[in-house]
Amino acid sequence: MISINKVDQLYGGTQILWELDLDIVPGSITCIMGRNGVGKTTLLKAIMGLLPIKSGEITMDGQALNKQSAEKRAYSGIGYVPQGRDIFPMLTVEENLRIGLPVRSKRTTDSPKDIPEKIFELFPVLKDMLHRRGGDLSGGQQQQLAIGRALVLEPKVLILDEPNEGIQPNIVKQIGDVILKLNKEEGLTVILVEQKLGFARRVGKEFRLMEKGRVVASDKMENLDDSLIKQYLAV
Numbered sequence: 001m002i003s004i005n006k007v008d009q010l011y012g013g014t015q016i017l018w019e020l021d022l023d024i025v026p027g028s029i030t031c032i033m034g035r036n037g038v039g040k041t042t043l044l045k046a047i048m049g050l051l052p053i054k055s056g057e058i059t060m061d062g063q064a065l066n067k068q069s070a071e072k073r074a075y076s077g078i079g080y081v082p083q084g085r086d087i088f089p090m091l092t093v094e095e096n097l098r099i100g101l102p103v104r105s106k107r108t109t110d111s112p113k114d115i116p117e118k119i120f121e122l123f124p125v126l127k128d129m130l131h132r133r134g135g136d137l138s139g140g141q142q143q144q145l146a147i148g149r150a151l152v153l154e155p156k157v158l159i160l161d162e163p164n165e166g167i168q169p170n171i172v173k174q175i176g177d178v179i180l181k182l183n184k185e186e187g188l189t190v191i192l193v194e195q196k197l198g199f200a201r202r203v204g205k206e207f208r209l210m211e212k213g214r215v216v217a218s219d220k221m222e223n224l225d226d227s228l229i230k231q232y233l234a235v
């Protein structure tokens, strides 16, 4: 599936990712965890092709992604929900969702002209608010829209960067349920940056702990024990 090999990345002269190695288990839900500023978002952007890397290799199903544009990676089946949502505030919910349709039509054979009904089954609120402007939705609704928009592409891999940041508990629960359902019923591979331990434990099957731009521990979620939490997560 996705494999990252000795990746170095710099912003200007400052190195953020250091010979980072990471393997994503296909069909699993992997939580990338670590304190603020360790490079989690930088890593996701590097996977997505939104940031250039200095050296190393990122592959999906054995194919090098390094030289592919972010757009090409979306066509290859990587869906990305950035930190802080990033929907189009002036466009309606429907227009926000439609943006993914051209990519979808290249990826699937079923009625590519319409937003798949599945999106509205997962997030009924989006159907109710189809004609409302994205910017007028609540934070939680915007997050559901951002996830819905990524799902329009019918991705093989869904990457979410702190989807629960600043969101009330009932919507956090719904987002968790959607991730679990898509993983279980469709085998969707999920890569999730998550700081909340409770959510990570409920939803994640694997964890990868980061510190200072490196992955320092990798295991199944049930093996995320107190000493690791104390060393790499507690503030």
Ligand SMILES: Nc1ncnc2c1ncn2[C@@H]1O[C@H](COP(=O)(O)OP(=O)(O)OP(=O)(O)O)[C@@H](O)[C@H]1O
Pocket (backbone or CB within 6 Å): 011, 016, 034, 035, 036, 037, 038, 039, 040, 041, 042, 043, 083
């Ligand atoms: N565009 C940028 N230019 C320069 N430095 C940056 C840029 N974006 C991020 N950084 C720096 O890179 C480091 C890693 O940032 P990153 O956003 O990847 O961390 P993070 O683990 O996602 O943190 P958080 O948990 O706060 O979201 C930080 O020191 C940050 O200040």
Ligand SMILES: [Mg+2]
Pocket (backbone or CB within 6 Å): 040, 041, 042, 083, 161
């Ligand atoms: Mg971040």
